[in-house]
Amino acid sequence: MNQNDQKQAAAEAALDFIESGEILGVGTGSTTNFFIDALATVKGKVDGVVSSSEASSERLRAIGLPVLDLNRTGDLSLYVDGADEATKHLHLIKGGGGALTREKIVASASWRFVCIADQSKLSDHLGSFPLPIEVIPMAQSLVARKIIAMGGQPELRAGFTTDNGNLILDVKNLDLTDPSSMEAKLNLLPGVVDNGLFAVRRADVLLVGTSHGVDQIKT
Ligand code: 5RP
Numbered sequence: 001m002n003q004n005d006q007k008q009a010a011a012e013a014a015l016d017f018i019e020s021g022e023i024l025g026v027g028t029g030s031t032t033n034f035f036i037d038a039l040a041t042v043k044g045k046v047d048g049v050v051s052s053s054e055a056s057s058e059r060l061r062a063i064g065l066p067v068l069d070l071n072r073t074g075d076l077s078l079y080v081d082g083a084d085e086a087t088k089h090l091h092l093i094k095g096g097g098g099a100l101t102r103e104k105i106v107a108s109a110s111w112r113f114v115c116i117a118d119q120s121k122l123s124d125h126l127g128s129f130p131l132p133i134e135v136i137p138m139a140q141s142l143v144a145r146k147i148i149a150m151g152g153q154p155e156l157r158a159g160f161t162t163d164n165g166n167l168i169l170d171v172k173n174l175d176l177t178d179p180s181s182m183e184a185k186l187n188l189l190p191g192v193v194d195n196g197l198f199a200v201r202r203a204d205v206l207l208v209g210t211s212h213g214v215d216q217i218k219t
Contacts, residue, residue, distance in 0.1 A: 004030075006118035006209025007082075011035035013207045013214040014080045014114050020045045023073050025106040026060060027081020028053040028099035031116050035080050036060060050076060052106050053099040054163050070109055079110035083203075084196070085129040086121050088217055090203040091179045095132030095196030098162050104194050108201050115203035119210045126179055130155070130170035132196040139191020140167050146189050147171055166193055 001009065011034035018024065026032060026039075026049045036056065039046065040063040048066040050073055051057040057067045070076075081103055085093040092115060094100050107113050133154070135143045144154045147169065157168040176182055179199035186195040206217040 001209065001211050003118045003120060006211075007031040007116070008034040008209070009214050010116040010118065010207040010209035012038045014116050015039070015042055017078055017080070017112070017114050017205070018042065018045055019077070021047055022077050023048045023050065023068060025050045025076045025079030025110045026052065026056055027079070027103050027106070028056050029082040029097045031082035031118070032056060032080070033059060035116060036063065039063065039065070048073070050106055050109075052081065052102040053097070055097075070106065076106070076110040077112060079107050079113045081107065081113070081115060083115050083117050083121055083198070085123055085126055086115060086117055086203070086206055087123060087126060090115070090206055090217065090219055091126055092198040092203060093126050093129045093131055093196050094198055095134070095168070096129065098132065098157070098160055098168050100132055100196040101134050101162065101164060101194040104198065104201065107198065112205070113201070113203045114205045114207060116207050117209070119208055122208060126176040126197070127174070130172045131174060131176070132157070133169045133171055133186060134162055134164070134166050134193040134195070135169055136191045136193060137167055140169070143189055143191045144169060147174070151175060164193065
């Protein structure tokens with residue numbers, strides 16, 4: 001199976017976690033797009049969705065699913081989303097698509113987070129994918145200086161604005177051996193909206209598409 005086949009297999013395996021009459025949280029990215037395509041085949045089972053990005057909302061509406069406001073739904077039973085990097089401890093780096101803040105909000109509102117990925121996303125330790133950090137525009141340089149002082153190498157994502165009207169710094173070289181503590185530390189910097197570490201609220205299940213099928217890793 002090539003990488004896209006692996007993404008699609010993981011996405012289709014996530015359908016098994018849906019229960020009838022649920023409102024689902026749906027993430028963002030190419031793996032999630034396979035999930036949205038698969039969702040179209042069982043959409044009668046789902047009462048509605050909460051989306052983590054404008055891009056996903058558009059796709060979800062196109063398959064005829066009502067996109068609901070999280071302020072009206074309350075907690076969700078299930079969130080399905082991809083990742084840029086994942087460990088067997090179910091810690092993730094997300095935000096390659098720039099939707100990390102809304103993704104973390106929807107993940108936090110969900111009882112169960114099923115992460116879908118191809119095999120290339122698995123790693124022993126987080127840090128090969130640059131960590132995306134969403135920042136308020138006026139604080140871009142301030143946050144970049146603070147991150148350099150922490151040992152990181154930030155790079156502004158050129159020509160990109162998040163759905164929230166903010167910027168993304170992609171950061172290499174931070175010490176991510178304790179991802180929960182780095183996640184909390186970065187979020188204390190004034191001007192940081194959120195960062196792409198999903199460790200405090202990690203995934204509950206990781207479905208990894210591989211050359212021999214879909215592996216399931218659970219907490
Ligand atoms: C978007 C994300 C995506 O889940 C992540 O970038 C993975 O994307 P893809 O499924 O295209 O590899 O965090 O903000």
